[in-house]
Amino acid sequence: MPGRIEDYALIGDLETAALVGRDGSIDWLCWPRFDSDACFAALLGDTGRGRWLLGARESNVKVSRRYRDNTLILETRLESDTGAATIVDFMPPRGKASDIIRLVIGERGEIDLCTELVIRFGYGAVVPWVTRLEKGTWQAIAGPDMLLLHSDVEIKGENLRSVSRFTVKQGERVSFVLTYSQSHLPPPRKPNVDHALADTEHFWREWVAKGQKVQPWPEAAARSLITLRALIYSPTGGIVAAPTTSLPEQIGGVRNWDYRYCWLRDATLTLLAFMNAGHFEEAEAWRQWLLRAIAGTPEQLHIMYGIAGERRLTEWEVPWLPGYEKSAPVRVGNAAHAQLQLDVFGEIMDVLHQARKGGIATLETGWSLQCQLLTRLAEIWEQPDHGIWEVRGPALHFTHSKIMAWVAFDRAIKDAQRYKLDAPLDRWCALRDRIHRQVCERGFDSARNCFVQSYGSKHLDASLLLISQLGFLPADDPRVLGTVRAIEERLLRDGFVQRYDTEVTDDGLPPGEGVFLPCSFWLADAYAMCGRLDDAQALFERLLALSNDVGLLAEEYDPASQRMVGNFPQAFSHLSLVATACNLAHAKKPAEQRSEAAISRR
Numbered sequence: 001m002p003g004r005i006e007d008y009a010l011i012g013d014l015e016t017a018a019l020v021g022r023d024g025s026i027d028w029l030c031w032p033r034f035d036s037d038a039c040f041a042a043l044l045g046d047t048g049r050g051r052w053l054l055g056a057r058e059s060n061v062k063v064s065r066r067y068r069d070n071t072l073i074l075e076t077r078l079e080s081d082t083g084a085a086t087i088v089d090f091m092p093p094r095g096k097a098s099d100i101i102r103l104v105i106g107e108r109g110e111i112d113l114c115t116e117l118v119i120r121f122g123y124g125a126v127v128p129w130v131t132r133l134e135k136g137t138w139q140a141i142a143g144p145d146m147l148l149l150h151s152d153v154e155i156k157g158e159n160l161r162s163v164s165r166f167t168v169k170q171g172e173r174v175s176f177v178l179t180y181s182q183s184h185l186p187p188p189r190k191p192n193v194d195h196a197l198a199d200t201e202h203f204w205r206e207w208v209a210k211g212q213k214v215q216p217w218p219e220a221a222a223r224s225l226i227t228l229r230a231l232i233y234s235p236t237g238g239i240v241a242a243p244t245t246s247l248p249e250q251i252g253g254v255r256n257w258d259y260r261y262c263w264l265r266d267a268t269l270t271l272l273a274f275m276n277a278g279h280f281e282e283a284e285a286w287r288q289w290l291l292r293a294i295a296g297t298p299e300q301l302h303i304m305y306g307i308a309g310e311r312r313l314t315e316w317e318v319p320w321l322p323g324y325e326k327s328a329p330v331r332v333g334n335a336a337h338a339q340l341q342l343d344v345f346g347e348i349m350d351v352l353h354q355a356r357k358g359g360i361a362t363l364e365t366g367w368s369l370q371c372q373l374l375t376r377l378a379e380i381w382e383q384p385d386h387g388i389w390e391v392r393g394p395a396l397h398f399t400h401s402k403i404m405a406w407v408a409f410d411r412a413i414k415d416a417q418r419y420k421l422d423a424p425l426d427r428w429c430a431l432r433d434r435i436h437r438q439v440c441e442r443g444f445d446s447a448r449n450c451f452v453q454s455y456g457s458k459h460l461d462a463s464l465l466l467i468s469q470l471g472f473l474p475a476d477d478p479r480v481l482g483t484v485r486a487i488e489e490r491l492l493r494d495g496f497v498q499r500y501d502t503e504v505t506d507d508g509l510p511p512g513e514g515v516f517l518p519c520s521f522w523l524a525d526a527y528a529m530c531g532r533l534d535d536a537q538a539l540f541e542r543l544l545a546l547s548n549d550v551g552l553l554a555e556e557y558d559p560a561s562q563r564m565v566g567n568f569p570q571a572f573s574h575l576s577l578v579a580t581a582c583n584l585a586h587a588k589k590p591a592e593q594r595s596e597a598a599i600s601r602r
């Protein structure tokens with residue numbers, strides 16, 4: 001049985017990542033890439049679907065965890081009546097090989113431990129052929145994949161699992177190294193554990209030191225930035241929305257999606273989060289990724305891509321995996337990739353606008369592609385779409401989508417004017433005004449004094465919290481204030497924000513999901529923008545308190561069961577945390593950057 005979602009911590013090597021439970025079991029790992037088949041899939045089934053346990057043999061052991069300061073090196077401390085030990089788990093940033101290193105350090109007395117390695121390639125389906133190469137080295141092969149285990153303790157095979165029971169005494173160190181390689185290549189050499197640990201620590205500390213501290217929440221912001229950095233696939237600069245698939249948005253439900261891909265939507269916030277924290281290399285890598293991914297004819301623009309820009313992300317269900325706490329189906333691929341979501345045009349224009357403003361792009365870079373995208377948008381912006389939430393119900397005229405169409409023209413007009421770029425400015429300005437008028441007429445309910453989810457609808461949608469942040473209307477406009485009030489009245493659950501009411505919005509799925517953490521950060525931003533700084537700070541701190549013991553957030557939270565739900569850790573949540581922290585810190589204020597309006601303060 002897997003742990004609660006919040007029981008997991010993340011380790012990664014900048015090309016993939018693993019989830020380590022409080023009990024010391026690595027229950028999720030796709031190797032060698034984020035989007036490869038999982039070889040540990042116990043998270044979505046049981047231990048027989050692949051995992052690597054390294055933990056205490058006794059049950060009355062006190063467990064505490066932390067990351068080594070400013071690193072992605074996890075330390076799990078075990079304390080029993082007889083002794084104490086720390087397990088240090090990490091993946092060195094990818095060089096030639098990809099390794100998971102687990103080092104046990106005996107600290108006091110002695111403590112009984114065990115390890116159980118169950119390798120199941122192909123999302124838990126394929127049992128490998130395991131052979132002993134030499135003392136302490138085991139090789140597991142199936143098809144194209146090979147794993148090598150180097151162990152300081154004697155391992156034996158038991159029921160298709162590699163197991164060991166051992167005792168660690170004060171001052172002793174026991175290490176395990178698991179390495180991935182393609183099976184046709186000679187087995188890679190075992191890394192030196194101490195050197196790898198020192199290099200990994202140095203890598204992360206140096207990376208963090210390059211950025212700026214986000215006061216007054218430097219630890220929470222740094223942990224979010226490290227997590228975001230760990231979700232970037234280094235060879236291409238693409239960032240996955242999360243390293244997991246199918247962690248449910250409702251326990252036992254069907255809202256289970258594969259997030260191991262790159263969404264254009266998340267682009268603006270990614271770029272802003274890194275730029276605001278002083279990490280320009282990642283922002284530049286992301287911008288380059290974006291331009292490569294979307295290159296081609298604008299008719300073929302996708303809303304999401306694979307980590308190297310792949311377009312075929314066909315969704316299928318994994319029948320042999322029962323799902324996290326029986327939340328089926330488990331999905332691989334994501335059918336949302338084929339949807340029309342008009343907002344991505346606005347996200348692209350905004351991200352390139354911010355990149356120019358931030359000085360990480362030459363003025364002309366990508367401009368002709370942008371012009372072609374706007375020509376396409378001018379043709380289709382009046383079509384219904386599936387919106388920011390990628391609903392699987394009928395396409396609608398989502399108000400947020402139309403606002404983002406306005407953003408697309410607005411940012412391009414500003415760039416053309418500011419940098420003297422060639423553009424049909426009269427046509428774009430007329431269209432920008434027309435979209436604005438249409439949204440204010442058809443997306444606004446004057447009887448209730450609020451914007452609504454889609455044209456003519458009575459429903460609300462948390463994406464409307466972005467109206468002033470996007471610069472569409474000022475934060476003190478009565479229509480914006482009315483919308484914030486209406487969302488407070490109708491979309492709050494225990495003080496956190498739902499994306500929309502799944503009972504009334506036809507999103508093609510049975511109702512029920514957690515509160516959506518990025519939207520809750522947006523409410524804090526909206527409070528800050530309209531001068532309610534105390535409310536903003538209080539909400540932000542309540543959100544921070546939802547983070548698990550090592551500072552990680554899922555996409556959603558279920559206030560009733562007080563559990564995290566949805567994929568984990570989720571980039572959107574961590575991006576939003578950094579953005580709101582910057583807003584509240586009165587630093588560079590991403591909300592202000594996007595809207596180009598001052599955050600008013602009382």
Ligand SMILES: OC[C@H]1O[C@H](O[C@H]2O[C@H](CO)[C@@H](O)[C@H](O)[C@H]2O)[C@H](O)[C@@H](O)[C@@H]1O
Binds near residue numbers: 241266335388572
């Ligand atoms: O719940 C419906 C949709 O949920 C997923 O999309 C969500 O995650 C994306 C990545 O962070 C985000 O960009 C999007 O706005 C969210 O709604 C899922 O990937 C979709 O397939 C699904 O329809």
